[in-house]
Each structure stands twice: as C-alpha cells, then as structure tokens.
Amino acid sequence: MRVAIIDYGSGNLRSATKAFERAAAESGTDAEIVLTGAADVVAGADRVVLPGVGAFADCRGGLAAVDGMDQALRHAVEEKTRPFLGICVGMQLMATRGLEKTVTPGFDWVSGDVKLIEPSDPDLKIPQIGWNTLTLKRPHPLFDGIKTGPDGLHAYFVHSYYLDAANDADVLAETDYGGPVTAVVVRENRAGTQFHPEKSQALGLALIANFLKWAP
Amino acid sequence: MTLKARIIPCLDVKDGRVVKGVNFVDLVDAGDPVESARIYDAAGADELCFLDITASSDNRDTIFDVVARTAEQCFMPLTVGGGVRTVSDIRKLLLAGADKVSINTTAVKNPEFVAEAADKFGNQCIVVSIDAKTVSADGEKARWEIFTHGGRTPTGIDAVEFARRVVDLGAGEIMLTSMDRDGTQKGYNIPLTRAVADAVTVPVIASGGVGNLDHLVEGVRDGHATAVLAASIFHFGTYTISEAKRHMADAGIAMRLDGAI
Numbered sequence: 001m002r003v004a005i006i007d008y009g010s011g012n013l014r015s016a017t018k019a020f021e022r023a024a025a026e027s028g029t030d031a032e033i034v035l036t037g038a039a040d041v042v043a044g045a046d047r048v049v050l051p052g053v054g055a056f057a058d059c060r061g062g063l064a065a066v067d068g069m070d071q072a073l074r075h076a077v078e079e080k081t082r083p084f085l086g087i088c089v090g091m092q093l094m095a096t097r098g099l100e101k102t103v104t105p106g107f108d109w110v111s112g113d114v115k116l117i118e119p120s121d122p123d124l125k126i127p128q129i130g131w132n133t134l135t136l137k138r139p140h141p142l143f144d145g146i147k148t149g150p151d152g153l154h155a156y157f158v159h160s161y162y163l164d165a166a167n168d169a170d171v172l173a174e175t176d177y178g179g180p181v182t183a184v185v186v187r188e189n190r191a192g193t194q195f196h197p198e199k200s201q202a203l204g205l206a207l208i209a210n211f212l213k214w215a216p
Numbered sequence: 217m218t219l220k221a222r223i224i225p226c227l228d229v230k231d232g233r234v235v236k237g238v239n240f241v242d243l244v245d246a247g248d249p250v251e252s253a254r255i256y257d258a259a260g261a262d263e264l265c266f267l268d269i270t271a272s273s274d275n276r277d278t279i280f281d282v283v284a285r286t287a288e289q290c291f292m293p294l295t296v297g298g299g300v301r302t303v304s305d306i307r308k309l310l311l312a313g314a315d316k317v318s319i320n321t322t323a324v325k326n327p328e329f330v331a332e333a334a335d336k337f338g339n340q341c342i343v344v345s346i347d348a349k350t351v352s353a354d355g356e357k358a359r360w361e362i363f364t365h366g367g368r369t370p371t372g373i374d375a376v377e378f379a380r381r382v383v384d385l386g387a388g389e390i391m392l393t394s395m396d397r398d399g400t401q402k403g404y405n406i407p408l409t410r411a412v413a414d415a416v417t418v419p420v421i422a423s424g425g426v427g428n429l430d431h432l433v434e435g436v437r438d439g440h441a442t443a444v445l446a447a448s449i450f451h452f453g454t455y456t457i458s459e460a461k462r463h464m465a466d467a468g469i470a471m472r473l474d475g476a477i
Contacts, residue, residue: 014313015287022291054338124219125419125442127340127388131220131262131472154220154472156293158315158340158388176218199293199315201257202474 001030003212004045004076006090007037008062008069016051016087019198020208027209039068043075047212048082051198052089056098056114056161059089060106077109077190084190085211088159091192094185095163110185110192111166117159119178127160132195134173134183142184142191142210146203148173153203155183155195162194189216220472221436222262222443223460224295224421225450227252230269232278250285256450257290259457262472264290265318265391265445268298280312287313297345297391306333310341318343318391321364324371324378327385334386343421344387348375348408349395360408367395375408376415383416390416391445394424401427401448409439421445429455429463436469 003020007013017035024031034041042048050073052059063069077084086094095106098114106114117126131154136143147153157175163182165171172191173184185192191211197204228235233247253264264286268279276299283296296309297318306317317337323330323344334342347367352359360375379390392412394405404422413420422441426432426449435444449455458473465471 014284014311015291015315018288019291053341054336058338126417127419128219129340129389129419130222130442133218150218153474157219158293160339160388196293196315198291201291204291 001046001212002032002034002044003047003049004042005033005035005049005051006042006063006069006073007035008059008066009037013051016049016198019205020049020212023205023208024212026205027212029209029212031212037066037069039066039072042069043072045076046082047084048073048076049085049087050090050093051087052091052093054089056089056092056100056106057102057104060093060098060104063093074107081189081216083211083214083216086190086192087198088194088196091185091194092161092163094190094192096166098161100161109190110163110170110187112164112170114161115164117162117177117181121178124178128157128177128181131156132175132177134175135180136173137168137171140172140186141214142172142186142207144210146206146210154200155193155197155203156199156201157183157195159194163192218470219442220262220470221464222421223432223457223464223471224263224265224443224445225256225261225457226265226267226423226445226447227451228267228269228447229279229282229298231272231275232270232282235269249282250289252451253286253290253294256457257292260461260472260474261292261457263293263295263443265295265297268296270299280308283309283312283314295343295391297343303333303336306337310337316341316343316389318345320345320347323382323387324362324364324373327378327381330382330387331385334388339386339388339418342387343389343391344379344382345391345393346375346379346412347393347395348405350405350408358407358411360405360411363395367398376411379412379416383418387418389419389421391421391423392441397425398423400425403427403431404435404439404441404444406434406439409435409441413440413442419443429460432460433464433467433469436464437467
C-alpha cells in the first residue's frame with residue numbers, strides 16, 4: 001500500500017511523514033509512506049494525506065500552484081474513492097469556503113464554512129493552542145481503541161479558525177473551547193482532523209494507524 | 217473549559233549540545249538534545265522548547281540537525297528560538313521540523329518582521345519572546361521594560377505595550393521571561409505575567425524563576441498564563457513532569473495527565 005503525503009510547501013512535513021512511518025511499523029501495517037509534490041504519485045496512491053499550516057487562502061493557493069495537483073487529488077479521492085485524511089488546514093480545505101482574510105473556495109467535500117472561533121468565554125485565548133479532549137458523536141473505525149471523552153486521551157490543537165459544518169452528520173468529533181468546535185469530520189472516504197495527529201503522541205499515532213487500516 | 221494548561225521544558229542548546237546537562241539516570245548522553253527531548257516526550261511534557269544560544273555563526277547550522285533528528289522521534293510540539301533573524305531562518309527551522317519559532321531581538325529591532333513572518337507562515341507558528349525587567353521604583357506603579365542581549369541592554373520599550381503591538385502584527389503566542397527572576401528560583405514575576413496576559417488576546421507562556429511546583433501553579437492561577445516554561449527544576453531531576461502535572465491538577469488547574477508515564 002502506498003500512502004501519499006502531499007508536499008506543497010506548507011510548513012513542516014517531516015514529522016507528519018515520520019509519524020505515519022512509526023504508526024505503520026507499530027501497527028504492523030505494510031505501508032510505503034511517500035512525501036510527494038508530484039501529481040501522478042498522488043493520483044496513483046492508495047491513500048492520500050493532506051497536511052497544512054498557515055492561512056486557508058495561502059494553502060489553497062499553494063496547492064493550486066502545483067501543476068496538476070488539484071486534478072490528481074480529485075481523481076484519487078472523488079473518482080477512485082481512496083481514503084483521504086486532511087490535517088489542520090488540510091482538513092479545513094475540505095469545506096465549501098474559507099473565510100480567513102478573504103473568501104476562498106475549498107473542495108466542498110463537507111458543506112460548511114471555515115470561520116473564526118468565537119468562544120462564549122471572552123477570556124479564552126485565540127489561537128486555541130494546546131491539548132484538549134474529544135467528544136465522539138458516534139463510533140467510527142478511525143477511533144477504534146482510542147479513549148475519548150473528558151477522561152480520554154488528548155489531541156494537540158493550534159488554530160484560530162474552525163470548520164462550521166452545515167450537516168451535523170459530517171461531524172464525527174468535537175472539542176470544547178467556549179462551545180463546541182469541530183475536531184474531526186468524516187464524509188464517505190474523506191476524513192479530516194482539526195488537531196495534529198502527528199503531534200498528539202498516543203492518540204495521534206493510534207488514529208494514524210486506524211486511518212491506514214480504514215476501509216470506507 | 218477543557219483546554220489544558222501546558223508544561224514546557226526548555227533546553228538551552230549550544231553548538232548542537234545541551235548546555236547545563238540534563239540530569240536523568242537513564243540518559244546515555246546528557247549532552248544530546250535529541251535524547252533529552254525523547255525523555256521529555258515519554259514523560260508527558262506538553263511541548264518542548266529549544267533555545268539555541270550558539271554564538272559562532274560557523275556553528276549556527278547545528279540547530280537544524282538537532283531539530284530534524286528530534287522531529288523524527290518525538291511526536292510532540294516543538295518550539296525553537298534563538299538567533300532567528302530572517303524569513304529564511306524561520307523557513308529552515310519549520311522545514312527541519314519545528315512547529316513554532318520564537319523571535320526575540322529581531323522583533324524588538326524591527327517589529328514589522330513579526331508581520332512579515334506571520335503573513336508567510338501563519339500566526340500560529342510565530343511566538344514572540346519578550347525579556348522584561350522591572351524598571352519602576354518601589355512604591356511606584358509597576359512598569360516593565362524590554363531588555364535585549366540576555367537582559368543587559370535596555371530598550372526603553374514598555375513590555376505590555378510591546379506585547380499588544382506584536383500581537384496586532386500577528387504574533388500567535390507570547391513567551392514572557394522576567395529577567396528579574398530568571399535563574400533566581402523565586403518564582404515567576406506574577407504582576408508582569410498577569411499584566412501582559414490580560415493585555416493580549418493570544419496565549420502567554422510564563423518563564424523565568426521557577427524553583428518549585430507552587431510557582432507553576434501561580435503562573436497559571438495568578439499570572440493568567442496558559443503555559444508554564446521551566447528548565448532547571450526538570451533538567452536537574454528536582455521534579456518530574458508528572459509530579460508537576462499532578463501538583464497543578466491538585467491545585468485545581470486542568471492538566472493533561474494521560475501523557476505521563
């Protein structure tokens with residue numbers, strides 16, 4: 001199995017690559033992890049991962065600037081229905097639109113807009129930086145064996161914007177930051193995490209291992 | 217609120233080696249920053265900070281290798297600071313595996329650099345590190361001024377005003393070190409920490425002066441910091457990360473306890 005992590009100049013991808021390699025090794029999954037900026041590699045991959053840090057519009061623009069990458073991504077995910085995982089801004093790009101700085105169209109895989117977090121408690125800081133727990137809204141193979149809830153494992157978040165999904169059914173998990181904030185979305189073969197699994201120690205490696213086995 | 221307060225051990229790195237070696241029994245090479253990082257990862261530290269204090273420009277590239285090797289083994293957030301002067305410095309650190317980069321002197325000399333960096337890489341990875349010293353006399357309304365060059369050079373810039381300004385320019389987090397307290401083990405400068413934390417909308421990391429676990433509690437409870445940084449109390453093995461977390465949790469601060477071993 002070949003897993004393509006898309007490299008489009010968005011920040012640190014070394015730790016993402018290493019985390020996938022570690023998760024594959026620890027879970028005994030035979031996976032070749034490829035960090036790639038080549039559209040044909042993404043089009044032919046068995047699983048696709050889209051990381052992303054920075055602003056929505058910059059990430060969208062960076063991805064679009066890679067020759068053929070948009071088409072390759074849509075080919076792999078929409079036509080061949082390969083399992084997809086978006087991380088942080090990579091997850092936000094799954095939305096209909098991003099409203100950070102300017103209005104930017106996303107992939108529209110999950111209906112909704114990416115908006116500034118507005119916590120009910122004005123003392124809460126923006127960005128949300130740090131470790132928070134998850135509330136899982138229904139069982140899902142991505143969370144097999146992972147303890148969630150207030151006493152569960154923590155995930156590492158760094159973000160000022162969140163995906164406000166139009167359909168509750170697309171939201172698999174939320175976190176609480178002065179109100180519910182979308183933490184994980186799943187629709188068909190497409191999943192995305194607002195937090196960074198590659199930085200989330202035990203929870204992160206377990207989730208990555210589950211993604212590598214996921215058969216949507 | 218379920219976001220947890222963070223404990224951040226900070227390692228001073230010079231020429232690719234840890235200064236003030238970390239004193240753990242199970243450490244093979246106390247001078248290797250990567251090995252120290254691995255220990256803190258396993259111990260449940262919430263983030264890790266490397267401060268590069270390499271003086272010679274010939275050896276400045278050593279930090280990139282340290283960061284790269286750390287990011288390959290530690291799946292926890294890593295902030296790297298020290299000598300960050302250009303967008304290219306930031307890019308190299310992020311590509312090596314840093315999640316956040318802290319900017320100190322350059323932000324003071326040229327605050328617009330913060331805006332440039334935040335525009336390029338996003339606010340979330342730009343930490344502005346502020347070294348402040350009390351300049352008001354006893355009995356006077358407290359005032360704190362930014363000092364550079366390890367606390368030796370006054371700038372005349374008010375610390376609270378500066379913090380507000382760099383946040384407006386795009387800093388995603390403030391790392392605030394009290395130069396009055398740094399190295400004293402007398403605890404954080406709480407009035408300073410609180411004044412800055414209450415003045416800005418972004419998270420503040422308290423730094424400088426930790427000598428015991430109550431000081432960590434005070435940083436969050438009284439100083440309104442959302443993260444606490446400490447060096448020697450952890451490096452010398454005075455307290456473990458999990459002792460610190462339990463102590464803070466017992467004091468009523470929401471902590472992440474699942475990472476600890």
